Amino acid sequence: MHFSALQIATILNGRLEGDPDIKVHVISKIEEANEGSLSFIANPKYEEFLYSTKASILIINEDLQLTKPVEATLIRVKDAYGSFALLLEKYNRILSEQKGHLKGIQQPSYVASTATLGANVYIGAFSYIGEDARIEDNVQIYPGSYIGDGAQVGENAVVFAGVKIYHHCVIGKRVIIHAGTVIGSDGFGFAPQQEGNYKKVPQIGNVVIEDDVEIGANTTIDRATIGSTVVHKGVKLDNLIQIAHNVEIGENTVIAAQTGVSGSTKVGKNCMFGGQVGLVGHIHIADGTRINAQSGLSKSVAEPNMALNGTPAFDYKSSLKSQAIFRNLPELEKRVKELESLIKQLILEKERI
Amino acid sequence: MHFSALQIATILNGRLEGDPDIKVHVISKIEEANEGSLSFIANPKYEEFLYSTKASILIINEDLQLTKPVEATLIRVKDAYGSFALLLEKYNRILSEQKGHLKGIQQPSYVASTATLGANVYIGAFSYIGEDARIEDNVQIYPGSYIGDGAQVGENAVVFAGVKIYHHCVIGKRVIIHAGTVIGSDGFGFAPQQEGNYKKVPQIGNVVIEDDVEIGANTTIDRATIGSTVVHKGVKLDNLIQIAHNVEIGENTVIAAQTGVSGSTKVGKNCMFGGQVGLVGHIHIADGTRINAQSGLSKSVAEPNMALNGTPAFDYKSSLKSQAIFRNLPELEKRVKELESLIKQLILEKERI
């Protein structure tokens, strides 16, 4: 596949600077781009490559100011990352169409006699579809997955290899679940006994994943004790995330890898959490909350759109100031010591008078 | 299934306040309870729902004091959470009996000719039972699990979908292991070589999981270099936990999700660790130690029943004080600056005299 700068500028509705006829045949990272490469710069950290890249065509933000001449043909757009994503999507769609949508039931696989399969589904080898499970139209279930009794997978969802969905969990339309993820395992609930041991609290609820959610690899989402653990529409979860029982994650919230949300906590809409963040149980996080990586939330956040950092987390900017002083604590302690010695001297001198 | 308030109060040996004949047919979370719902309040955070819930019957602690009239029929018990758990268990048992205990060997599955299967076992489709493995009576192994050569699974244990148990590991009676968990992978041991690379140290030990342990989803427990990594009786491990080689976890210790215990560390009995806690290797943690979420333990804890917090962790209450001052460090620094300026002035004035 070859595309000219003019073709690409037209697709992206971008402003072309350079040779409209120059052609590319590969999409490359800016650091690895060569003649014939299409690349992009969205993150200012990569602007240094602007003047040295051998890429034939570069997509850049319309307001990027050049400080030196650039060899590549430029296509200026409002949002370089978004435009690049759009091109990748088109490219990917062409590849997928060449390959064809996976369909059919590979053998051996196990589909219970009471399970319902929609039109055009793909069931990979060694996958297990339990009693009364419902797999809707165009669903792709990769090899080695497990769909428990009574579970549902919505239209056009993609379940990658080795995903385990426990009984009666509900997966929405166009949901993507990456390999090894577990949905619907028992919530972590135990009642302490007098002898110091624990008795399991049965977890009779389920998990509901709404439409357009994407979930990374080896993430775990526990079923509710009663009711549902709910991941709302459009949420994006990265790899190795823990979502405990009865948690609710609001629409379009994005959570990076290795974050954990404890039981019964409710996270609002349009939040962004960095990696390795931890939230205690039974708290509410307001819409639009941004939490920096590795932070720990021990209290509810009532005000929307706050940026938080630290363990325990507080206002992002204030926390940076505290962190800066933490770094120089030995210095601060020294200053206090000096003050103490000066004061002591002053008092001694005063007494001598 | 319908139950009256009187029936439930009798089961729980609780004190009834309200209509003994009112009936419920569903168990609900307090926030979602409606007419016909049985619900409970154990956590004071949820007491606000006491006066607004539409639940027909509420289980509460016997010492909960009402400040307003309540519409629901109340059942007062010593331990509302425990009583509720008991009801869930009874409810769950009825459901399970209706459904029947899973048994039989689904096809296709792989059972080595030298493996031993007890009475009444369930082996799900696509499960693999290696040479000389021993599966005891009433064990349920869900689809897609792997039981390595010479491994043992004790009576009444439940191994959920896609669990991987390496060769020669030993799983006790009534153990529950959730989907995707890996038991017996090689410990992380490498001997540095002069060229800067590493040589693998073979891990020839195993993992022993004692009776009544429950392990969450996608957790990993490494086999010992020599000897055994041991998880003692009654331990409860949540999801995505890392237990390294030669670790020992004492009886009835409870560990929340995403915590990691490094090699050869010994954790005592009846400890409670929050989520995302980290312990370095080769330390000993005394019985009854409680560690707050996200804390990091770099030293042994000799005294039992301590509560610890922070990285590195120290006494819980002291750490909260330090954290409070950390939050105001810029303020403290300002006070030091002011002191410096005042002292300077005093000294200058003194010199002028």
Added chain:
Amino acid sequence: MHFSALQIATILNGRLEGDPDIKVHVISKIEEANEGSLSFIANPKYEEFLYSTKASILIINEDLQLTKPVEATLIRVKDAYGSFALLLEKYNRILSEQKGHLKGIQQPSYVASTATLGANVYIGAFSYIGEDARIEDNVQIYPGSYIGDGAQVGENAVVFAGVKIYHHCVIGKRVIIHAGTVIGSDGFGFAPQQEGNYKKVPQIGNVVIEDDVEIGANTTIDRATIGSTVVHKGVKLDNLIQIAHNVEIGENTVIAAQTGVSGSTKVGKNCMFGGQVGLVGHIHIADGTRINAQSGLSKSVAEPNMALNGTPAFDYKSSLKSQAIFRNLPELEKRVKELESLIKQLILEKERI
């Protein structure tokens, strides 16, 4: 198998102190060693066992000074841990030879007609080998693994049970991948839309794992957006690690469990990261960097061989000093308060004069 102290000393080229004819038949941890046990002491924490152990033979470092008489026969070597590892390896090799290299294609398994299998491979039951996949000589793929279309697994690699390798990923020679690990899942890339939702950015790159890498259980390594996520030669990754898209990990770097490396970050050679470390995206970490457990790196590290600690991380030794003062912050605050009161008094007295 029985070995004499003389045989072992000869193998290790060590200096023998004691009975050259004494024999051992089992390798034990020092805490559990009995008559007939071979054990070792490398970590000074375990030297206390030197004088109480019942082990028949002990491997110790040549410079270890005895303070009391020792009953065991000693073999002194340059590097006790390395020598012990060497013995374990020999022992393990004998065991493996007795058992035989796993080979052959267990049924049922799924090997696409266009896949290529080398000589002497083992394909476990319920494993899936996709279209155009290439499995080289002597590779062992344990039961329930998934090798996607066009993926490659190099000579003598071992892929344990339930590993998922997505399409077009490349695994080098002698690589070991433990159970449940996912390689090549989509990178976490989403372009924000005006409506507050997100559009998936296709991830059309792959993952390249070079020769002699070992990867623990349930770790996740995402495929690149474009180009490759690369784990270089000799890297050792522990369990439950997250490696994001377009990351590069340099030769012989060792990373402990539950650490996460965010997108496009480049880690140098011969680094050592503790457990639960987090690195933000788009940074560079110099060769030989050591990062303490639970630290968070938010900036590039330009100077090689630094030791770092804390969140955000800075120089290890300085961070320990700051941590020590943090622990006593309430004390420091009290000292400042006292200074304030003394100064106030001094000023008052001065005014009175």
